[in-house]
Amino acid sequence: LFSVLEVCFSMIDSALVLIGPSKPIDMGFVIARLDKQEGDDTGVGSEVMEAAVSDGTRDKEVHLVADVKPGQYIFAPFTTCALLSSIVKSSHPIVTEEEEEGTAKNGSLLGEGGDLSPEVRAAFEEIFHRHDLDGSGGLDQEEFYFFHERCGEESLEDDDWQVVQDSFETSEAGELTLAGFLELQAAVVKEVANDGDSLEAWRILDAMGYNQKLELIEAWPFTCEINLHSDDDANISVHELTSDPVIADQSLTILAKKAGAPLPVEGDTEGNVDVRALTWGVGYLTIVAHNKSSDSVTVVCDCSLSENCVSQRGTMSTVDVLVAMESKILHHLVPARWGTDFKPLCSAAIKQE
Numbered sequence: 001l002f003s004v005l006e007v008c009f010s011m012i013d014s015a016l017v018l019i020g021p022s023k024p025i026d027m028g029f030v031i032a033r034l035d036k037q038e039g040d041d042t043g044v045g046s047e048v049m050e051a052a053v054s055d056g057t058r059d060k061e062v063h064l065v066a067d068v069k070p071g072q073y074i075f076a077p078f079t080t081c082a083l084l085s086s087i088v089k090s091s092h093p094i095v096t097e098e099e100e101e102g103t104a105k106n107g108s109l110l111g112e113g114g115d116l117s118p119e120v121r122a123a124f125e126e127i128f129h130r131h132d133l134d135g136s137g138g139l140d141q142e143e144f145y146f147f148h149e150r151c152g153e154e155s156l157e158d159d160d161w162q163v164v165q166d167s168f169e170t171s172e173a174g175e176l177t178l179a180g181f182l183e184l185q186a187a188v189v190k191e192v193a194n195d196g197d198s199l200e201a202w203r204i205l206d207a208m209g210y211n212q213k214l215e216l217i218e219a220w221p222f223t224c225e226i227n228l229h230s231d232d233d234a235n236i237s238v239h240e241l242t243s244d245p246v247i248a249d250q251s252l253t254i255l256a257k258k259a260g261a262p263l264p265v266e267g268d269t270e271g272n273v274d275v276r277a278l279t280w281g282v283g284y285l286t287i288v289a290h291n292k293s294s295d296s297v298t299v300v301c302d303c304s305l306s307e308n309c310v311s312q313r314g315t316m317s318t319v320d321v322l323v324a325m326e327s328k329i330l331h332h333l334v335p336a337r338w339g340t341d342f343k344p345l346c347s348a349a350i351k352q353e
Helices: 013-019 118-131 141-150 158-167 178-194 200-207 245-259
Strands: 003-011 028-033 061-068 073-078 222-229 261-263 273-280 284-291 297-302 309-311 317-322 327-335 347-350
Touching: 028 061, 028 245, 073 222, 073 245, 118 141, 118 178, 141 158, 245 273, 245 284, 245 327, 273 297, 273 347, 284 297, 284 317, 297 327, 317 327
Parallel strands: none
Antiparallel strands: 003 061, 003 222, 028 073, 261 273, 273 284, 284 327, 297 317, 297 347, 309 327
16 A cells, blocks of 8 residues: 655755855755665665655755655655855854954954844744744753753753753743843853853854854755555654764765766776766755775766856865775755756776776
8 A cells, every 4th residue: 555655845944045055055945764675775665755855946845746755754854965065164253363352352243232133033043943943932851961961062951051041031941042042142142242252152153054154064954744645554763863974975866876877987998887977956966986896996076067067075186995885975065046047067097996
């Protein structure tokens, strides 16, 4: 029996604004069956649904609809990182040491009256909504601890959560409200500024994926909705959403082997290397190589003649050593500029030792 599974990933509205109007969205997900098939050693099962991905426009939703058999499936959101690979993450906050004198002493995070500036407030509002995992409108103890750990801080104890509840606004359910969260962040900013360490507050924003212009450049916050449509008594139980990049890579590798177009491999006289180019989504190309031999081989993949393309490798020409029976993603190619013709052109060759 088959059922129709519908999955929708939606960008969080507040995050979509802060990503910036000219920034494309590089976000997608794959669905893989967890049931192990005989002879399968991928760890995700050999049955993989077609991956879905954003088309890079300002459309905030990514949909996938598939017929599925009874069983366990994994939903793995991912980004190719191709649009992030060229970003040089600065170790400096917005405010330099020279600017820490006078009006810039608080690191420009506080506005008039000692409150968070409008730009900083918007960023912290997005961070709050990102960590409100159940959409309740508040952060419970587990969600607040999750935020705290992602900031690179030490683990909190139960007594610490009690202090937060006693000091800042909470709901009737005992969750930290948005107003309470913003009040807490303003208190942190003021405290570090008074201690003469105005750079410390920027580390929170940096950990959350913001750059010096308060643009969200290293995160794609989203929500997920899953529905099952069936004429029988089928039901669905959601246990956990994983962001393990290995699962996404394994799934795309399986798809490339099944549906990718073969790419000639120069110098491979014995047919030991299988290179596939998988076109998927709107303007995405994944190059996968599989070494079928019992020896290691060195594969050169040159995409330097491509137009309007960027790779997650940070370079368009790569050299990879594949051990016996290894499969590897050589490139994820995505458009460098959306709305312009995407013209990938890649060649593969065996590098002779």
